[in-house]
Amino acid sequence: MNTPVLTVPAPALKFDDAGGGAAVLEKPVTVLLGPVTAAGDPVAPSALTGFGFAVVRRRTAGAATEVWDDQGKHWLPDTPASAATPIALAYRVGDPAPWQGMLVAGGATDSAGAPAFAKAAGGYPQYTVRGAFTATGGSPVAGPSSTPFTLVGAADKNLIVVGAGPDESPTDATQIRVLLKNTALQEIGGLVIDRDSPGAAVTIRNAAGASVLLRADGGVEVHPAPGRGVLIAGDLEAERVTYRPAGGGPKRVLS
Known part of the structure; x- marks a missing residue:
């Protein structure tokens, strides 16, 4: 059968x-x-x-x-x-x-x-x-x-993330994040602090690709998104300016 x-x-x-x-x-x-x-x-x-x-x-x-x-x-x-x-x-x-x-x-x-x-x-x-x-x-x-x-994860569907880095707990964290997501759960902006002994690096970023980095050594980096610029709507005071000419070549110091 x-x-x-x-x-x-x-x-x-x-x-x-x-x-x-x-x-x-x-x-x-x-x-x-x-x-x-x-x-x-x-x-x-x-x-x-x-x-x-x-x-x-x-x-x-x-x-x-x-x-x-x-x-x-x-x-x-x-x-x-x-x-x-x-x-x-x-x-x-x-x-x-x-x-x-x-x-x-x-x-x-x-x-x-x-x-x-x-x-x-x-x-x-x-x-x-x-x-x-x-x-x-x-x-x-x-x-x-x-x-x-x-x-x-249950917390991943929240539009706001505030807390330690991925897979970290508050007692062993090397990173703290404040993130905002859109309704598709994609990050659109954030503030991230990373431990960089003996100090920390602080990054502010957005989904367009712009970021500002406060380095642990005290330096500051400003990164506009590709093809975008930095606008300073006011007076600019600087001790020294190093730049690269529009035509290329080595960097120069403006004096």
């Missing part, structure tokens, strides 16, 4: 959207799948020897995908021969999306104790989810993938 081939739908995901398809790391992602069928008929858990959802990640653009092994607590190459154990799904009779599960990324660790899931930097790591089902007497079947998503 032949075992009917399973048809597994693509998962739908529900999460606290931080913008741009990013889920908040500290909050769960709900995974919902419609009926799994065999020859057009819905399949119940009693007809299966395994059911769950696999989490797949791509760490950087162009990198090979990896799949999370929920039993071994590590990432494996995402190949047909992979023996990764999926995350469990529950079955709700009569629900339009009867297969339901939850991805709790915040606080999850791998077998070495390192964080299993990471906040995105430059759009990666990127994650997808797919159903993983095995009929009694049959082979594992992987369904189509969900829409890709990334992870951000």
Whole structure:
């Protein structure tokens, strides 16, 4: 007797959207799948020897995908021969999306104790989810993938950031930041103080590319955005001016 081939739908995901398809790391992602069928008929858990959802990640653009092994607590190459154990799904009779599960990324660790899931930097790591089902007497079947998503920290979706540098605490901070973001969560201006023993460097910058740097040695640097200038709307007093002629060549001192 032949075992009917399973048809597994693509998962739908529900999460606290931080913008741009990013889920908040500290909050769960709900995974919902419609009926799994065999020859057009819905399949119940009693007809299966395994059911769950696999989490797949791509760490950087162009990198090979990896799949999370929920039993071994590590990432494996995402190949047909992979023996990764999926995350469990529950079955709700009569629900339009009867297969339901939850991805709790915040606080999850791998077998070495390192964080299993990471906040995105430059759009990666990127994650997808797919159903993983095995009929009694049959082979594992992987369904189509969900829409890709990334992870951000709860504080990352705030339009104002005030505090220590990335991954620093107030007790070990080498940097303090005051940043403003637009509604797309892109930084548009900031004040950053970096420890530069025995002093500190202070940078004021904006999204247009202009910045002012107060160096730890007491020097001051003014950097307009490319193609822009520095306007002084008032009197200018200077002890000495060093400049480079418009036609090029070595710098000169104006006397």
